[in-house]
Amino acid sequence: MQAFERELLTLLPRLRRFARALARDAADAHDLVQAALERALKAREQWAPGTRLDSWMMRIMRNCWIDEMRSRTRRARTFVPEEEGASIGSDAHREVEIRAELHTVEKAMNSLSAEQREVIALVLVDGLAYKEAADLLDIPMGTLTSRLTRGRQALAQMLEAA
Amino acid sequence: MIDDETLIAYADGELDEIGRARVERALAADAALRARLEAQQRLGGKLATFYRPVAEEEVPERFRSMLETNVIAFPAPRARPRRPFWQDFAALAATLLLGLALGRSLLLPAAGPIGVENGTMVAQGPLATALDTQLASGQPADAATRIGTSFAAADGKLCRTFDSAALAGVACRGDQGWQLLMTTAGSAGPHGDYRQAGSANPLVAEAAQALMAGEPFDAAAERRARDSGWQRR
Numbered sequence: 001m002q003a004f005e006r007e008l009l010t011l012l013p014r015l016r017r018f019a020r021a022l023a024r025d026a027a028d029a030h031d032l033v034q035a036a037l038e039r040a041l042k043a044r045e046q047w048a049p050g051t052r053l054d055s056w057m058m059r060i061m062r063n064c065w066i067d068e069m070r071s072r073t074r075r076a077r078t079f080v081p082e083e084e085g086a087s088i089g090s091d092a093h094r095e096v097e098i099r100a101e102l103h104t105v106e107k108a109m110n111s112l113s114a115e116q117r118e119v120i121a122l123v124l125v126d127g128l129a130y131k132e133a134a135d136l137l138d139i140p141m142g143t144l145t146s147r148l149t150r151g152r153q154a155l156a157q158m159l160e161a162a
Numbered sequence: 163m164i165d166d167e168t169l170i171a172y173a174d175g176e177l178d179e180i181g182r183a184r185v186e187r188a189l190a191a192d193a194a195l196r197a198r199l200e201a202q203q204r205l206g207g208k209l210a211t212f213y214r215p216v217a218e219e220e221v222p223e224r225f226r227s228m229l230e231t232n233v234i235a236f237p238a239p240r241a242r243p244r245r246p247f248w249q250d251f252a253a254l255a256a257t258l259l260l261g262l263a264l265g266r267s268l269l270l271p272a273a274g275p276i277g278v279e280n281g282t283m284v285a286q287g288p289l290a291t292a293l294d295t296q297l298a299s300g301q302p303a304d305a306a307t308r309i310g311t312s313f314a315a316a317d318g319k320l321c322r323t324f325d326s327a328a329l330a331g332v333a334c335r336g337d338q339g340w341q342l343l344m345t346t347a348g349s350a351g352p353h354g355d356y357r358q359a360g361s362a363n364p365l366v367a368e369a370a371q372a373l374m375a376g377e378p379f380d381a382a383a384e385r386r387a388r389d390s391g392w393q394r395r
Contacts, residue, residue: 005229005230008229009221009226009229012221012225012226013216013217013218013219013221014217016216016217016219016221016225017213017214017216017217020213020216021209021213029216030222030377033225034224034225034228037225037228037229038228041228041229105208105209105211105212106212120209123174124205124206124209125209125210125213129176130171130174130176145167145170145171146167148170149166149167149170152166152170152202152205153166155205155209156201156202156204156205159204159205159208160201160204
């Protein structure tokens with residue numbers, strides 16, 4: 001395996017988390033990771049060694065997601081969400097609790113606009129600095145902070161009420 | 163007055179020293195502002211709890227093998243060199259011979275890892291035992307057979323990839339035992355660096371991907387499948 005693939009491999013856990021935060025559900029996130037990896041492998045010459053592979057890769061993933069949403073709107077077809085994976089753990093009670101909580105977070109995220117959502121995914125889920133996130137999205141800092149503030153307000157409101 | 167944008171920037175550690183001091187002074191004097199900050203911090207915690215497990219999950223074999231096989235696939239595809247027709251005949255003849263030899267050895271009881279059960283090719287001996295009992299997590303370093311991925315096929319049968327010195331492939335559990343759906347030359351030995359190479363045999367990975375319905379099993383699902391005797395779903 002070459003350095004490019006090796007580095008991608010170590011980024012995969014983070015990329016999967018980012019995909020999960022961008023996409024509607026686990027099945028969409030899985031498809032998104034696959035699409036982004038395929039695109040990255042095809043475009044590998046465009047990555048300049050020594051520059052940050054994580055930002056490059058997240059930008060690709062974001063573009064894949066935008067493309068997917070556009071083609072979905074075109075098709076005007078809804079995705080049937082895949083059954084959630086088999087549950088892990090023995091404490092059924094606790095599990096139900098966690099599951100209910102998970103469900104609320106996902107619902108709240110799904111209610112955000114795509115623009116708010118990607119900012120939340122970068123800053124709150126991936127932990128990027130504002131400047132890094134603004135550069136990655138190619139938007140001014142002011143736009144970033146206002147999207148982030150509105151997204152955070154909406155999420156906090158929904159999750160506090162739940 | 164501290165607005166939400168400033169308060170959130172404070173929570174995200176994005177304020178400079180002067181900004182931080184200003185927010186902290188206001189927080190000390192204002193219980194409602196503290197409540198707003200706490201709500202934002204709780205939000206961060208909830209998102210972290212929800213998304214952290216995704217980053218901690220084992221990366222699906224499918225993605226891993228996309229990256230691992232890419233190296234093999236990467237050099238520009240070369241046109242297949244034309245070769246004299248008699249070489250094709252020679253290859254064909256060799257295959258026939260191999261088939262004859264295999265066929266003969268298959269008739270012998272308990273010879274090698276492959277047997278025939280009602281006309282299907284099935285694993286036998288130590289390979290069958292490894293497929294029955296061995297978990298991918300925590301296999302001994304010197305295991306003769308290395309188990310790769312376990313997964314459910316579209317028809318509900320449970321399947322596993324394996325690699326050993328002699329043979330690598332995909333086996334699915336049916337009524338006759340572990341039916342070998344695909345086999346190729348093995349790469350795993352009792353020692354050496356096959357841990358990287360083992361489950362990444364591109365032919366095996368490709369066959370597994372074609373059969374797989376949904377995600378490969380994680381460690382817990384693999385254990386459950388084994389404990390239930392690899393019954394189809």
